[in-house]
Amino acid sequence: MAIFSVSEFKTKIGQVLKPNLFVASINGPSTLQASIPNFEFRCEKAEFPGKTLATVDDPGGGGPTLKLPYDVTYNDIVLSIICSADLAERKYFENWIDLIIGKAKVLNKAGLVNYYSEYAKGKTLTVKQLDEAGTTKGTWTMQHVYPIAITPMNAVWEELNTYQRFEVTLTYRYYEIS
Numbered sequence: 659m660a661i662f663s664v665s666e667f668k669t670k671i672g673q674v675l676k677p678n679l680f681v682a683s684i685n686g687p688s689t690l691q692a693s694i695p696n697f698e699f700r701c702e703k704a705e706f707p708g709k710t711l712a713t714v715d716d717p718g719g720g721g722p723t724l725k726l727p728y729d730v731t732y733n734d735i736v737l738s739i740i741c742s743a744d745l746a747e748r749k750y751f752e753n754w755i756d757l758i759i760g761k762a763k764v765l766n767k768a769g770l771v772n773y774y775s776e777y778a779k780g781k782t783l784t785v786k787q788l789d790e791a792g793t794t795k796g797t798w799t800m801q802h803v804y805p806i807a808i809t810p811m812n813a814v815w816e817e818l819n820t821y822q823r824f825e826v827t828l829t830y831r832y833y834e835i836s
Contacts, residue, residue, distance in 0.1 A: 673789070675787055675788075675789060675795060676790070679787065679788040679789065679790065679792075680704055680785060680786060680787055680788060681698050681785070681786045681788065682697070682698055682701040682704040682737065682783065682784065682785045682786075683697060683698050683783075683784045684697055684781075684782070684783050684784075684803075685780075685781060685782045685783075685784075686750070686754055686781050686803075686804075687754060687757055687776070687777060687781065689757070690750055690753050690754055690757070694746055694747055694750045697747070700739055700740045700741075700742065700747050701737055701738070701739060701740075702738040702739065702740050702823060703736075703737065703738035704735070704737050704738075704785045705733075705735050705736055705737075705785070706785055706787070706796075706798050707732055707733060707735060707798055707800060707830075707833045708732070708733040709730055709731065709732050709733065710730070710731050710732075710733070711727040711729070711730055712727065712728055712729040712730070712731060713725040713726060713727050713728065714726055714728055732800075732829075732830060732831075732832060732833065734806065734827050734828065734829045735783060735785075735800060735803075735827070735828045735829075735830070736825055736826070736827050736828075737783075737825065737826050737828065738823055738824075738825050739751075739823060739824055739825070739826060740821055740822075740823050741811070741821065741822040741823060741824065745822075748808075748811070748824060751805050751808050751826045752808065754777065754804065754805050755805055755808065757772060757776065757777050758771065758772055758777045758804060758805075759771050759772070760772070774802075777804050778802045778803065778804040778831075779802055780802070781802060781803050781804060782799050782800060782801055782803060783799070783800040783803045783828055783830065784797060784798070784799045784800075785797075785798050785800075786798075796835060796836070797835065797836045798833055798834070798835050799833060799834045799835075799836075800828070800830035800832075800833045801830060801831055801832055801833065801834065802830055802831035802832075803828050803829070803830040804828065804829065804830075805826050805827065805828050806827050806828065806829050807826065807827040808824060808825070808826050808827075809824050809825040809826070810824070811823070811824045
């Protein structure tokens with residue numbers, strides 16, 4: 659048996675991309691956009707989109723079942739956000755959700771769903787994969803994006819040397835890759 663070294667393995671597979679080299683940017687509602695100027699540095703974790711073909715089984719008669727696609731669905735994206743001292747990032751996503759469905763304290767808007775064009779249409783999330791030199795290797799742009807969930811934030815005595823963070827789940831209509 660031949661000895662296989664790590665350097666030989668790297669030579670055979672070539673350069674690889676590292677998951678910690680990315681930039682995420684968001685273009686949300688214009689009324690909120692100015693409140694998070696350094697978002698790309700506050701996004702600790704992002705995801706590249708996935709997609710699934712919905713299929714139906716066609717027995718066809720006389721042979722193995724054939725799976726036929728009839729729709730495509732896109733997986734929601736989860737971002738992990740680092741909070742600044744003024745909680746601007748958290749307020750941004752809270753306000754965006756309040757723009758989608760009115761808050762209870764605003765009597766004439768409580769529980770009313772806003773128009774899709776106000777909270778999603780034209781809003782984008784862009785995630786770029788970078789190489790070690792900082793060159794963009796791929797760009798995924800999720801179109802008509804909006805938040806559907808914000809996780810709670812922990813207030814814990816034992817976490818001394820860390821920072822406050824939360825996750826936000828975004829949904830979107832489709833994505834483009836370049």
